[in-house]
Amino acid sequence: MVASMAHIGRRAALARLSGITVAALAAGTLAGCDKLGQVMGKQEGFRGIDITGADYGKGFSLHDANGQLRTLADFRGKVVQLYFGFTQCPDVCPTALTRAAEVKRLLGKDGDRFQVVFITVDPERDTPELLREYMAAFDPGFVALRPTPEELKQTAAEFKVYYKAVPTGSSYTMDHSAQSYLFDPQGRLRLVLRHEQTAQDYAHDVQMLLKQS
């Protein structure tokens, strides 16, 4: 919440700045033109947090719901959104996947260069069959990965993702990190976006990563 307030504050400040710069430009100064370019550039910055060059999140090597071993190299040329979740999740996971499907729609024909990868933090209950059906409910192109418990531990550590089984009544639920990672088309980890951000925010950043490549 604090982060989001800071975010809004920064955007408002930028909006004010650009207003001043526009006034300067109207006054006919070349310096104003330069400033406008700079400010517009900033305003068009990523909406997620830029983590380019992070020393974690280098990649994964896990089996998908069809038993095929997948790594980031399989998705070269596409922006990859990586999300950790589980299918018995009534709230954040379907919200995140519905948003991801919406992002793909917002991207139009660039949607073909956007790949959603879902790693289950509940491989015990998330059988390959369930993962296949679940992904298809959002988009048939979404890929679900099903690590072994040991692989999950390693991959979650690699991505600084938290997960924990919590008993509830006769069953259990999973607490888990709900941020999304975006990789550029060269397979480099670039951005982290929060669950609270909109489909427009996600689509904006995916588009920027596609344009940069």
Added chain:
Amino acid sequence: MKRNLLALAAFTLTAAAAHAQVTITEPWVRGTVAAQKATGAFMTIKADEDVRLVSGTSPVAGVVEIHEMAMDNNVMRMRQLKDGLPIAKGAQAELKPGGYHVMLMALKQPLAAGEQVPLTLTFEGPDKKTFTREVKAPVRALGAAPTGGMGGGMPMQHKH
């Protein structure tokens, strides 16, 4: 004997009238795929007395619990509300993605879009007496775009 019965009937009527007016609007259940064993039900609840949503049952689920979901530093945590969900007199409790939900677990069947899920919700009034309300919640497709925006964008509102 007859007088006793009459007295009992009168008492029952009074007890019935004493229950809070609970209004449940826009209930819905998130659809599931075949092997999925859990999902959530969402709705808006209003009451004219301080009440507490304490439990529920449904023919489609082996277990029904009242849950709260909260985001804590990017981590999603879901917890059963052991004492139920308090709904203040005149206030509106919104059970929606990003906040509270009625968790349906040990599902007995997949829930397809358009189906109606019967739910029996148990409330506790200010007098600690419990009463139930029936609701039929339509199923929305699992991958369907949510109505009224993307769930996440707004800060959670806990209206107690």
